[in-house]
Amino acid sequence: MPAKINPEVQNFCLLAATPRKSIDEIEQAYMGCRIVAKTCMGTNHALFHRRAFDVCIVDEASQITLPTALGPLLLARKFVLVGDHYQLPPLVQNRAALEGGLDVSLFRQLSEEHPEAVATLAKQYRMCEEIMSLSNTLIYDGQLQCGNDEVARRTLAIGDMAGLQDFRSDASTVCGSYCWLADVLAPSRKVVYANTDPIGAPAFESLTSGKNITNAVEATLSAHMVLRLLRLGVPGRNIGVITLYRSQLALIRHVFKTAGIGAEVEIDSADRFQGRDKECIILSMVRSNEQGVVGELLRDWRRVNVAFTRAKSKLVVLGSRRTLVNNELLARFLGLVDERGWVVDLPRTAGEGHGFGCGSQSTSLPESTPSPTKRSGVMRLVNSSPRKIVPGGTPTRILQPSASAGNRSPAKGGDTTRRGLKAPGKIIKGQSTTMRKGMVGALKEQLAMEIFEDLTADDFSPTVKMGNISG
Numbered sequence: 001m002p003a004k005i006n007p008e009v010q011n012f013c014l015l016a017a018t019p020r021k022s023i024d025e026i027e028q029a030y031m032g033c034r035i036v037a038k039t040c041m042g043t044n045h046a047l048f049h050r051r052a053f054d055v056c057i058v059d060e061a062s063q064i065t066l067p068t069a070l071g072p073l074l075l076a077r078k079f080v081l082v083g084d085h086y087q088l089p090p091l092v093q094n095r096a097a098l099e100g101g102l103d104v105s106l107f108r109q110l111s112e113e114h115p116e117a118v119a120t121l122a123k124q125y126r127m128c129e130e131i132m133s134l135s136n137t138l139i140y141d142g143q144l145q146c147g148n149d150e151v152a153r154r155t156l157a158i159g160d161m162a163g164l165q166d167f168r169s170d171a172s173t174v175c176g177s178y179c180w181l182a183d184v185l186a187p188s189r190k191v192v193y194a195n196t197d198p199i200g201a202p203a204f205e206s207l208t209s210g211k212n213i214t215n216a217v218e219a220t221l222s223a224h225m226v227l228r229l230l231r232l233g234v235p236g237r238n239i240g241v242i243t244l245y246r247s248q249l250a251l252i253r254h255v256f257k258t259a260g261i262g263a264e265v266e267i268d269s270a271d272r273f274q275g276r277d278k279e280c281i282i283l284s285m286v287r288s289n290e291q292g293v294v295g296e297l298l299r300d301w302r303r304v305n306v307a308f309t310r311a312k313s314k315l316v317v318l319g320s321r322r323t324l325v326n327n328e329l330l331a332r333f334l335g336l337v338d339e340r341g342w343v344v345d346l347p348r349t350a351g352e353g354h355g356f357g358c359g360s361q362s363t364s365l366p367e368s369t370p371s372p373t374k375r376s377g378v379m380r381l382v383n384s385s386p387r388k389i390v391p392g393g394t395p396t397r398i399l400q401p402s403a404s405a406g407n408r409s410p411a412k413g414g415d416t417t418r419r420g421l422k423a424p425g426k427i428i429k430g431q432s433t434t435m436r437k438g439m440v441g442a443l444k445e446q447l448a449m450e451i452f453e454d455l456t457a458d459d460f461s462p463t464v465k466m467g468n469i470s471g
């Protein structure tokens with residue numbers, strides 16, 4: 001089925017992309033090709049009943065459950081599992097299965113039981129040196145290296161450098177002598193931590209329906225940055241926006257649509273970005289509150305690791321220092337960016353101006369559901385009542401932050417016992433939000449795309465604590 005195959009690799013798909021006219025042709029294709037690529041779940045295909053292979057290579061093996069991995073392994077004399085169990089583990093929803101340890105991948109089990117069989121691939125060819133240094137310091141204990149100088153020096157290509165200057169002039173009424181946007185987007189800044197604290201209360205997270213956490217200011221600021229990057233000639237396909245919160249994803253998608261940002265700018269969860277990258281990533285951390293509650297999703301260092309390692313030449317992390325500093329890993333991150341001078345304290349007025357045109361566009365949005373963040377034209381843009389974007393009538397489901405070992409820092413050699421991997425699931429009741437009929441059609445498709453996020457945990461209640469997660 002060529003339609004399901006990325007056009008860039010269709011040329012290599014002899015079996016799937018070429019129609020066969022006779023049984024003989026099928027026979028020849030099935031039995032004659034030397035290399036077969038398939039998903040782990042696809043080993044029911046007739047071909048695999050008749051052939052065995054010399055080697056089976058399983059990619060992203062740390063993300064699949066043991067039973068899923070076994071299928072393909074049985075077809076080969078030798079196997080190689082490729083993965084990284086410092087990234088996200090298999091997603092397991094069933095609580096009993098989780099307590100039984102199903103979220104421990106075969107990859108992780110074998111790496112821990114047979115360290116001599118592990119070959120560490122320390123060279124990476126994705127991230128420039130500065131971006132790599134984050135996870136290298138925080139997670140990998142300095143083991144990572146850039147594959148070559150070209151990778152190490154990777155810089156975001158901006159078609160129109162003079163355009164950065166323009167920002168300063170056309171935004172002068174807002175920014176005065178200092179333009180945060182030009183500062184944050186300067187290609188020489190490979191890693192930027194943009195601190196939202198100076199914006200004050202408007203930059204706080206909001207809780208919609210008492211459950212869905214969003215941060216309207218971070219959504220707006222992301223849109224500002226993306227619009228500017230596009231205007232500077234960065235292709236939309238090279239830009240990605242990551243947030244760990246499903247409701248924030250929906251809000252950012254809505255804000256971007258309103259701002260006229262095309263779908264080529266990908267907005268997704270860290271889970272969905274695993275295994276992939278973009279030249280430039282904007283990461284919205286969302287959590288910002290007076291109590292300094294960081295929440296379960298951000299406590300999972302593996303998820304944060306994935307989010308920090310998706311950008312090739314520029315990473316902008318948007319978040320509240322006052323809140324994030326309460327997490328051990330993120331506090332170390334803040335220490336690191338302080339040390340390197342990678343911090344930009346956003347001005348109080350950061351959400352306004354820059355010829356963004358939000359004020360006028362906002363009039364096309366449904367003007368309901370007032371929000372505490374409503375303050376200006378820009379805020380109106382993002383004040384698009386995320387309540388309407390989240391699925392209504394979601395059945396009760398079990399949500400489980402898959403990172404049972406959330407706080408275990410591998411760089412410090414944490415526990416590796418199976419016992420330490422378990423965490424009780426939490427049950428969260430669904431909501432019954434009434435969706436406006438006009439929006440249902442448009443949202444259906446979006447929601448279908450978000451099934452995966454549906455499966456990932458969202459921090460609904462800042463007061464719920466996991467049993468074995470400390471600090």
Ligand SMILES: [Zn+2]
Nearest residue numbers: 171175179180
């Ligand atoms: Zn400015």
